[in-house]
Amino acid sequence: MKTKIRKIVTFVEDTRTEMGQPVNPPTRRAAAAAVIENPFAGKYVEDLTELMEIGEELGALLTERAVAALGIPGASAESYGKAAAVGENGELEHAAAILHPKLGTPVRKTLGKGAALIPSSKKRGGPGVALDIPLGHKDAAFVRSHFDGMEIRINDAPRANEILVAIAVTDSGRPLPRVGGLTKDQIKGEDGLR
Amino acid sequence: MPEVQLRKRVIVVEEIFHEGGPVAAVPLRRAAALAVIHNPFGGKYVPEIAGFMEDLNPLGLEMAKAIVAALGGDPKIVEGYGKGAIVGQAGELEHGALWHVPGGYAMRELLGNAKAIVASTKKVGGPGTRLDVPITHINASYVRSHFDSMEVGIADAPKANEILLALVMTTGPRVHARVGGLKASEIKGQDGLR
Numbered sequence: 001m002k003t004k005i006r007k008i009v010t011f012v013e014d015t016r017t018e019m020g021q022p023v024n025p026p027t028r029r030a031a032a033a034a035v036i037e038n039p040f041a042g043k044y045v046e047d048l049t050e051l052m053e054i055g056e057e058l059g060a061l062l063t064e065r066a067v068a069a070l071g072i073p074g075a076s077a078e079s080y081g082k083a084a085a086v087g088e089n090g091e092l093e094h095a096a097a098i099l100h101p102k103l104g105t106p107v108r109k110t111l112g113k114g115a116a117l118i119p120s121s122k123k124r125g126g127p128g129v130a131l132d133i134p135l136g137h138k139d140a141a142f143v144r145s146h147f148d149g150m151e152i153r154i155n156d157a158p159r160a161n162e163i164l165v166a167i168a169v170t171d172s173g174r175p176l177p178r179v180g181g182l183t184k185d186q187i188k189g190e191d192g193l194r
Numbered sequence: 195m196p197e198v199q200l201r202k203r204v205i206v207v208e209e210i211f212h213e214g215g216p217v218a219a220v221p222l223r224r225a226a227a228l229a230v231i232h233n234p235f236g237g238k239y240v241p242e243i244a245g246f247m248e249d250l251n252p253l254g255l256e257m258a259k260a261i262v263a264a265l266g267g268d269p270k271i272v273e274g275y276g277k278g279a280i281v282g283q284a285g286e287l288e289h290g291a292l293w294h295v296p297g298g299y300a301m302r303e304l305l306g307n308a309k310a311i312v313a314s315t316k317k318v319g320g321p322g323t324r325l326d327v328p329i330t331h332i333n334a335s336y337v338r339s340h341f342d343s344m345e346v347g348i349a350d351a352p353k354a355n356e357i358l359l360a361l362v363m364t365t366g367p368r369v370h371a372r373v374g375g376l377k378a379s380e381i382k383g384q385d386g387l388r
Contacts, residue, residue, distance in 0.1 A: 012205040155345035
């Protein structure tokens with residue numbers, strides 16, 4: 001593996017009630033995050049190919065971890081998202097190189113279809129910085145019940161020369177969705193939008 | 195005593211390969227189970243609260259089992275433990291102290307005859323408050339390599355009338371432990387200390 005990983009952290013959240021109302025079945029989200037060495041920390045490098053390849057490796061590894069943490073087959077996943085936080089000696093473009101060119105293909109391979117854009121966010125920050133991973137339905141971005149986000153943080157990452165990369169996967173939308181819009185049973189799933 | 199009302203549960207697993215030194219042959223894992231429950235005593239001073247400890251026993255056991263499951267299912271790999279609580283702002287610190295007995299009971303029940311006192315901490319805080327849960331060896335508190343901690347927290351908890359309960363277990367020493375002291379191999383294991 002090209003990626004030099006210091007640690008991997010997985011998070012699973014089950015929501016059982018919201019405002020006193022039972023959530024049945026509970027909504028469940030998982031995120032898997034890797035803390036990796038930034039090969040380009042502290043210098044300007046024009047060609048970011050190496051980070052793109054790291055993104056490809058992490059797309060497979062982190063999606064598998066997240067799905068395993070939920071205990072579901074990949075095809076049962078409903079929404080997804082990705083995010084990265086670059087340590088202070090790196091640049092935002094390093095996060096972009098990991099997240100955008102090659103990470104998505106192995107994510108979709110693990111989850112089945114995945115026609116929708118994988119929503120993403122990125123930032124630069126120090127250890128303990130909060131990462132808000134946006135979430136959207138994997139086959140139809142306009143499914144309103146699945147617009148969501150998951151906050152994660154790791155107290156000792158990213159260090160200055162590291163990048164924190166995270167992928168979130170759910171088996172459900174928000175706990176008690178009731179703001180209308182496209183529902184998951186209306187998905188056509190052809191264009192990734194509806 | 196009131197029924198335990200669970201809003202949300204979170205499982206976090208950290209897998210640590212190195213921290214700048216040699217990559218560990220077996221990565222250290224730290225796992226936490228967090229439960230967000232309604233505080234039945236929020237907003238008022240209730241003199242008699244101790245009966246709630248017994249009500250928390252089944253939840254504690256469920257959390258301990260969830261940690262062991264997240265670590266692969268074998269309680270024998272657990273070497274360190276700790277517990278903690280964050281009380282929402284409508285509660286008092288004493289409500290966090292309700293977790294001492296059931297939290298300890300739950301882990302001992304599952305880990306066999308773990309002899310050491312379960313290290314703990316607690317505080318009052320708002321949503322997103324972080325807690326550094328202290329960790330020591332399960333059979334001998336003085337094992338220096340196993341003095342550790344795990345930072346936990348949930349973005350949307352505890353709300354004012356909630357309590358966030360935490361249990362934490364680890365599978366070994368700090369990843370580059372090298373500051374001497376009592377070793378795990380030297381434990382006599384009679385008094386829970388050495």
